Amino acid sequence: MTAISPNATLEPVRLTSLAHGGGCGCKLAPAVLQDILKGMPATAAFSNLMVGTDTSDDAAVWRLNDTQALVATTDFFMPVVDDPFDFGRIAATNALSDVYAMGGAPMLALAIVGMPIDKLPPAVIRAILEGGASVCAAAGIPVAGGHSIDSVEPIYGLVALGLVHPDRVLTNRTAKAGDVLILTKALGVGVLSAAFKQERLDDAGYAALIASTTQLNAVGRELGAIEGVHAVTDVTGFGLLGHTLELCRGSGLSADLGADPPLLAGVEALARAGIRTGASTRNWASYGADVRLPPDLADWRRDLLTDPQTSGGLLIAAAPDAADTILALVRERGFGAAATVGRMAAGPAEVRVA
Incomplete structure (x- = not known):
């Protein structure tokens, strides 16, 4: 199935057949990543580094002055869909999400491009880049450069840079016991993408997949101004359980x-x-x-809680008395599925599912 895009006249190429994985499902497993990063040099010596690698946050943050901090991140992956324009849109939306999750506003992006040039015609590669550029244009920023290589599998993403006030940086380590957990997007992107690869996804399912993965998390830049917002992350490759667990570990809570x-x-x-x-x-x-x-939780429900979300929603830890205000804001910004999904509590760094 090929989505209708500005590049629908291109000769069909099944991008997903050229990659062993796709979207945020390509990410290294959390345990593997932790093992690789174990023993990396500490960053505490850099006094202007407000957020580094210590708490698995979504982006690095560097204080520039009293009113500005630089948010820097990079994200890229292999195709989750076959339409090149849609692939570019999804990858760019996902990359910009990390800036929004820190409370920042993007200011520019650089493209990361790795393509098997012996398998993909230039027009297809161009369509991928155009898809990414269209998302950046919607976010009000340029793709100001980048780097490309000839690779075995198609890879596309962005380096994304943004700005945030140092007093409004949002991290995953400042949740408080009693905070309500609000999720802005519905889950299931991994299941839909798996069905797509198995050619078991209908047109409605594909439309739901594209609509979710190309919706910018731009509301994140507004959350830092709300007093009751204590911590934020985005839900991507590790699933709702994994990213909630990162909140727990960063904040020392359950x-x-x-x-x-x-x-x-x-x-x-x-x-x-x-x-x-x-x-x-x-x-x-x-x-x-x-x-x-x-003990009686069905396996399929557990699978959905661990389902990798490509370009997923924001997970917000907020004071209970601010929850209604936050839900109203995110729904007004177009996140109609936003809902309360849990609560932070005192205790060991673990997640309990009821």
């Missing part, structure tokens, strides 16, 4: 989650039919020891 978060249309039926990603299984193997599940 979290209680419900077993039925909002789902994209059609996802439950596909999950019940056994469709899941390999990344979902790897995620559970990496952090399942720090998650407490009810």
